Amino acid sequence: MTTTTDIVGRGAREGRRLFEGWFDELTRTAQEGRPAAYVFVMGSLCEILRTFDLPAVFPEIHSLQTAVRRVADEFLSQAEDEGFSPDVCGYVKADYALQLRGGEHPMGRIPPPSIALLTNACNTYLKWAEIWERMYGTPVFTLDVPGSRRPVNIAGMGPSPGDSGPGARAADPGGFARDLRYVEGQLREIIDACEEVSGVAFDIDRLREVLRLTNDMAASWRRLLQLNRHRPAAFDAMLEGTIYLGVANVLRGTEEGAAYFRDLVEEMELRTREGLGPLGAKAEEKHRLAFVGVPCYPMFRRFYELFSEWGGVFVGSTYTWFASGGLDEDFEYDLDRPIESLAEGILLTVRRAMDSLMFQDRALIQAVDDFGLDGVVYHPVKSCRTVSTGLAASRRAVLDARDVLCLYIESDMMDKRVVSEAQLKNRIDAFFEGLESRRLRREA
Amino acid sequence: MSIRDGTAGAAGLDPGREAREAAIRELLPGSGAPLGETLAAVRELVEDTTFPTVHAWRQEGGKVLGHFQVYFPEELAHAAGMLPVKMRGGTVERREADSHFGSYICSVLRTTLELALTGRLVPDLFVTHPICDAARNLAGIWARNLDVPVEILYFPQNPNSAFSADYLASEYLRVLEDIEDVAGRRVSTDDLRGSIRVFNENRRLLRALYRIKREEPWKLPVDEAYVLMAVGGIIPREQHNALLSELLPRIQERDARRQDRMRVVFEGGFCEQPPLDLLGAIAEFCYVVDDDLMIGLRWILSDVPPHAADPLAALAGAYLEQSSYSPVQHDLRKPKEKMLLERIRGSGAEAAIVAAAKMCEPGLDEQVAYSKALEEEGIPFFLTEFEEQMRNFSHLQIQLETFVENHLLFGETAATGGQR
Numbered sequence: 001m002t003t004t005t006d007i008v009g010r011g012a013r014e015g016r017r018l019f020e021g022w023f024d025e026l027t028r029t030a031q032e033g034r035p036a037a038y039v040f041v042m043g044s045l046c047e048i049l050r051t052f053d054l055p056a057v058f059p060e061i062h063s064l065q066t067a068v069r070r071v072a073d074e075f076l077s078q079a080e081d082e083g084f085s086p087d088v089c090g091y092v093k094a095d096y097a098l099q100l101r102g103g104e105h106p107m108g109r110i111p112p113p114s115i116a117l118l119t120n121a122c123n124t125y126l127k128w129a130e131i132w133e134r135m136y137g138t139p140v141f142t143l144d145v146p147g148s149r150r151p152v153n154i155a156g157m158g159p160s161p162g163d164s165g166p167g168a169r170a171a172d173p174g175g176f177a178r179d180l181r182y183v184e185g186q187l188r189e190i191i192d193a194c195e196e197v198s199g200v201a202f203d204i205d206r207l208r209e210v211l212r213l214t215n216d217m218a219a220s221w222r223r224l225l226q227l228n229r230h231r232p233a234a235f236d237a238m239l240e241g242t243i244y245l246g247v248a249n250v251l252r253g254t255e256e257g258a259a260y261f262r263d264l265v266e267e268m269e270l271r272t273r274e275g276l277g278p279l280g281a282k283a284e285e286k287h288r289l290a291f292v293g294v295p296c297y298p299m300f301r302r303f304y305e306l307f308s309e310w311g312g313v314f315v316g317s318t319y320t321w322f323a324s325g326g327l328d329e330d331f332e333y334d335l336d337r338p339i340e341s342l343a344e345g346i347l348l349t350v351r352r353a354m355d356s357l358m359f360q361d362r363a364l365i366q367a368v369d370d371f372g373l374d375g376v377v378y379h380p381v382k383s384c385r386t387v388s389t390g391l392a393a394s395r396r397a398v399l400d401a402r403d404v405l406c407l408y409i410e411s412d413m414m415d416k417r418v419v420s421e422a423q424l425k426n427r428i429d430a431f432f433e434g435l436e437s438r439r440l441r442r443e444a
Numbered sequence: 445m446s447i448r449d450g451t452a453g454a455a456g457l458d459p460g461r462e463a464r465e466a467a468i469r470e471l472l473p474g475s476g477a478p479l480g481e482t483l484a485a486v487r488e489l490v491e492d493t494t495f496p497t498v499h500a501w502r503q504e505g506g507k508v509l510g511h512f513q514v515y516f517p518e519e520l521a522h523a524a525g526m527l528p529v530k531m532r533g534g535t536v537e538r539r540e541a542d543s544h545f546g547s548y549i550c551s552v553l554r555t556t557l558e559l560a561l562t563g564r565l566v567p568d569l570f571v572t573h574p575i576c577d578a579a580r581n582l583a584g585i586w587a588r589n590l591d592v593p594v595e596i597l598y599f600p601q602n603p604n605s606a607f608s609a610d611y612l613a614s615e616y617l618r619v620l621e622d623i624e625d626v627a628g629r630r631v632s633t634d635d636l637r638g639s640i641r642v643f644n645e646n647r648r649l650l651r652a653l654y655r656i657k658r659e660e661p662w663k664l665p666v667d668e669a670y671v672l673m674a675v676g677g678i679i680p681r682e683q684h685n686a687l688l689s690e691l692l693p694r695i696q697e698r699d700a701r702r703q704d705r706m707r708v709v710f711e712g713g714f715c716e717q718p719p720l721d722l723l724g725a726i727a728e729f730c731y732v733v734d735d736d737l738m739i740g741l742r743w744i745l746s747d748v749p750p751h752a753a754d755p756l757a758a759l760a761g762a763y764l765e766q767s768s769y770s771p772v773q774h775d776l777r778k779p780k781e782k783m784l785l786e787r788i789r790g791s792g793a794e795a796a797i798v799a800a801a802k803m804c805e806p807g808l809d810e811q812v813a814y815s816k817a818l819e820e821e822g823i824p825f826f827l828t829e830f831e832e833q834m835r836n837f838s839h840l841q842i843q844l845e846t847f848v849e850n851h852l853l854f855g856e857t858a859a860t861g862g863q864r
């Protein structure tokens with residue numbers, strides 16, 4: 001019989017096992033010289049790749065793992081020796097160095113790209129893929145997804161299933177149909193390309209099955225994010241959320257991935273019922289926070305502790321929105337028309353991911369109300385301008401709209417040269433002193 | 445196509461246009477003035493961060509469409525009677541804008557916002573494009589801080605798809621409809637055709653200007669050529685055409701002696717613009733025979749069919765099929781390093797200055813590819829970074845002088861390190 005002890009912590013344990021298994025599979029692919037596809041987290045097109053049995057390599061993930069494993073500086077230096085500026089994306093540089101090292105990585109061996117599929121959700125994706133084109137002559141296919149055209153159109157963003165997709169459709173049905181035609185046309189071109197690279201004929205029933213599994217996973221993902229409305233929250237969206245994100249990306253459209261998230265929801269529902277918050281039985285959830293940006297991977301665990309030691313819990317994180325490729329969008333693939341529905345899903349979810357990068361202020365304001373936030377932590381990073389450029393302005397917008405405290409701290413997701421723990425701690429401590437003081441005043 | 449035919453063209457519905465053009469004419473150098481004086485006056489206009497021409501246009505009741513770098517089909521704004529203005533930052537002290545951005549952001553995004561926040565350059569409609577990770581955030585930042593309609597134009601980042609031309613034509617139509625709303629008037633097919641003709645003429649004149657740079661660069665230093673081109677981004681294009689038509693023959697008649705200077709291509713000016721004094725410093729040692737400065741004004745390389753049944757489709761087709769290259773467009777047919785080599789060979793350059801604006805990720809990324817390709821081809825190159833706010837160029841001048849001397853005296857082909 002499964003007990004509470006078996007269930008609590010299962011998500012972290014299983015997540016680790018699955019994640020390591022994914023790296024092992026990539027290592028086997030590299031050793032056997034089988035083809036592999038390079039994709040990105042925002043619009044990974046994993047549903048297509050699974051249909052062709054093409055293993056997906058996520059360069060963002062293997063790059064950030066060099067930072068988590070504290071060897072990123074070696075990779076960055078190697079790329080900078082080759083001419084890359086210290087001011088460009090650290091993920092790109094780590095991957096570049098990895099390619100020069102024949103794919104050798106602290107977690108295994110990464111196969112070279114046989115094909116690269118990308119979206120325009122991040123412009124650096126385009127520059128990055130050009131590197132593989134030059135290094136290997138890799139065929140590169142960009143699925144261009146037109147984003148929101150006007151900031152005012154964006155509504156209902158956030159962890160709660162909203163109306164940004166259907167709302168956008170209702171507001172401009174003609175425009176949506178035009179964009180959809182464009183995305184669907186490109187998708188069919190990509191299917192042709194995958195047939196050519198893999199030598200496997202496209203099987204629409206296979207795609208249907210993969211879409212069903214993604215539907216399953218996405219429903220669990222949305223449920224998971226919703227559960228953190230509860231007090232205390234079920235999980236820390238910055239620390240644990242990042243682990244879950246990894247699994248969501250690499251096992252998207254698989255039976256294992258769908259089962260993992262069903263189990264995870266079971267665990268989180270249990271934790272919610274039992275009041276088992278992420279800080280453990282002994283610590284109290286004092287401050288409910290939202291995290292905006294990308295975590296500080298060079299000191300990932302310590303970065304989390306700087307908040308948790310004060311009783312701060314990240315009940316929401318924009319990272320779980322955009323880095324899941326918009327999996328939080330309330331959308332389900334229609335299995336009766338798989339390709340058309342996949343195109344629609346890509347348009348809606350990638351657009352949502354982009355919106356949550358650039359226009360997240362309204363969603364955050366909504367989250368302050370829905371999740372009972374005490375504060376919002378903005379963490380812009382040197383390496384990623386997509387994520388970071390608009391955060392100062394977003395912070396001002398949230399401060400104008402709600403009576404919460406906002407912390408704005410800059411560091412990096414890869415480059416420890418611009419990460420100063422002492423400076424971060426100073427700022428974070430001052431932030432919590434402010435939160436404590438407000439709390440005391442409120443209680444008085 | 446759903447553009448309403450049968451409505452009157454720009455001139456017919458726009459009686460104020462003449463007054464606006466007259467107001468701008470007041471600010472331009474008079475016809476027949478000495479060439480040096482004229483060029484100095486144009487330079488002053490380009491460097492003036494109060495944008496007097498734009499204010500004059502608005503004062504006379506005109507509407508302004510501001511578009512951020514790199515390219516915008518200005519014909520759309522022109523056909524609606526608006527003044528298309530290239531928003532490319534400026535050399536201004538940043539007092540307001542910095543608090544809206546993080547630390548690792550290029551200057552041009554900041555100064556473009558600074559100009560708007562301080563009221564120096566506030567368009568009636570601002571159009572931006574997701575050209576890079578930083579710029580794609582501009583729309584959100586503007587919308588939160590300025591009472592100006594903001595529009596994002598999504599150029600296809602997959603120009604190799606069979607579906608991109610139709611998509612882009614529909615995107616142009618969508619933007620045009622929003623332009624019409626701001627302009628307060630409808631645009632006919634004939635309006636668009638008329639605008640295409642004006643811009644075709646402009647492109648022809650800019651090609652002629654660049655021909656002088658290539659064939660007789662001693663008659664037109666890079667900084668002078670630059671202001672003659674850039675002024676087109678802040679005045680009506682008809683007036684730019686008139687200016688160029690008058691000045692180009694006079695430049696060709698200039699009594700300037702050819703000197704022993706290195707023929708170079710300047711690469712890296714596609715978005716943030718280097719300070720004019722930096723270009724002047726380069727001109728002391730080099731003939732810049734081609735470049736990508738303000739490439740958006742020259743993005744379309746040849747005439748757009750002026751009589752096309754569907755002018756928007758013609759403009760979209762030109763964007764995809766008759767266009768230049770830049771680090772912010774990914775086109776499988778145009779690997780950037782191959783395009784740079786073509787630019788160098790096509791202009792008879794001996795070397796390249798491979799520049800990037802500070803914190804400009806696409807430019808900095810491209811420097812790596814350019815450097816490798818130039819090394820492989822044995823073409824000397826000078827690597828540097830710049831910022832529009834730079835004031836001191838002595839260090840760069842010494843490095844550049846050394847680079848040129850090494851090449852001229854010793855025939856060195858190895859790359860010389862720049863300012864990174």
